[in-house]
Amino acid sequence: MPFAAASAAPSDPTVDATARAAPLVLVDRLAKRYGQVPASTVFEQVSCAVQPGEFVAVVGDSGVGKSTFLNCLAGLDTWQQGRVVHAGVDLSTLDEAQRAVWRRRHLGFVFQAFHVLPHLDVAQNIALPLMLLGRRGAENRERVRQVLQAVGLDGLGGRLPQQLSGGQLQRVAIARALVHAPPLLLADEPTGNLDPGTARQIMDLLLAQTRERQTALVLVTHSMDAARRADRVLRLTAQGMRPETDC
Numbered sequence: 001m002p003f004a005a006a007s008a009a010p011s012d013p014t015v016d017a018t019a020r021a022a023p024l025v026l027v028d029r030l031a032k033r034y035g036q037v038p039a040s041t042v043f044e045q046v047s048c049a050v051q052p053g054e055f056v057a058v059v060g061d062s063g064v065g066k067s068t069f070l071n072c073l074a075g076l077d078t079w080q081q082g083r084v085v086h087a088g089v090d091l092s093t094l095d096e097a098q099r100a101v102w103r104r105r106h107l108g109f110v111f112q113a114f115h116v117l118p119h120l121d122v123a124q125n126i127a128l129p130l131m132l133l134g135r136r137g138a139e140n141r142e143r144v145r146q147v148l149q150a151v152g153l154d155g156l157g158g159r160l161p162q163q164l165s166g167g168q169l170q171r172v173a174i175a176r177a178l179v180h181a182p183p184l185l186l187a188d189e190p191t192g193n194l195d196p197g198t199a200r201q202i203m204d205l206l207l208a209q210t211r212e213r214q215t216a217l218v219l220v221t222h223s224m225d226a227a228r229r230a231d232r233v234l235r236l237t238a239q240g241m242r243p244e245t246d247c
């Protein structure tokens with residue numbers, strides 16, 4: 001499935017040459033806990049690194065903290081110990097507003113629950129990341145048309161989310177995460193609601209994006225079909241992250 005080209009992301013002055021040589025994502029001994037006395041530990045000692053152009057799948061038992069881990073990578077959740085560093089930028093040094101700006105520029109996120117805005121049509125939902133980056137006009141419309149086509153939703157741009165099936169909504173969420181060609185794509189079960197054929201096509205699309213644009217892709221999944229296509233599969237446990245050997 002072809003994936004259309006987008007204009008290059010604006011250069012980011014906060015990322016210096018030294019940082020570019022580092023992994024795109026570095027997670028160092030991360031620990032997530034809830035409550036105080038006694039604290040309940042979701043995971044601890046979680047470390048990993050992801051390079052540009054690399055596809056890493058994260059697997060693990062239900063409830064082990066995969067979505068939480070992804071939210072920490074996105075700076076959408078907090079952690080009690082350790083570091084999350086993106087291209088040299090330690091997320092814990094950014095305040096809430098700076099994290100929001102950072103996310104707009106650097107991140108695409110496909111949430112398990114889609115988070116599609118019900119009052120905007122499909123094209124407007126997909127264009128949101130471009131609008132938030134201050135991009136307007138015909139170039140945006142063309143880019144939205146390209147990603148709609150790439151996810152197999154050609155001609156559905158004028159529909160409201162309530163007029164779509166679950167699988168179509170999932171593809172809207174994927175198109176919105178890809179539209180601004182972010183350097184890092186985080187996806188939480190992005191093929192969970194799709195039939196096997198469409199799931200394969202979506203994985204083709206995510207992989208093409210990863211390879212062609214040197215985007216890093218971190219994908220949380222229970223699907224061994226999806227995990228098998230990754231460069232590396234990591235298993236999250238309460239005690240850390242380790243390479244998965246069973247797939």
Ligand SMILES: Nc1ncnc2c1ncn2[C@@H]1O[C@H](COP(=O)(O)OP(=O)(O)OP(=O)(O)O)[C@@H](O)[C@H]1O
Pocket residue numbers: 034040042060061062063064065066067068069
């Ligand atoms: N506010 C909270 N207080 C205490 N524990 C919480 C809270 N929010 C989430 N948890 C716990 O954190 C753990 C991790 O949840 P998370 O959704 O990240 O797991 P997951 O591995 O993605 O699960 P699944 O595969 O079922 O989607 C769960 O055991 C959950 O009960």
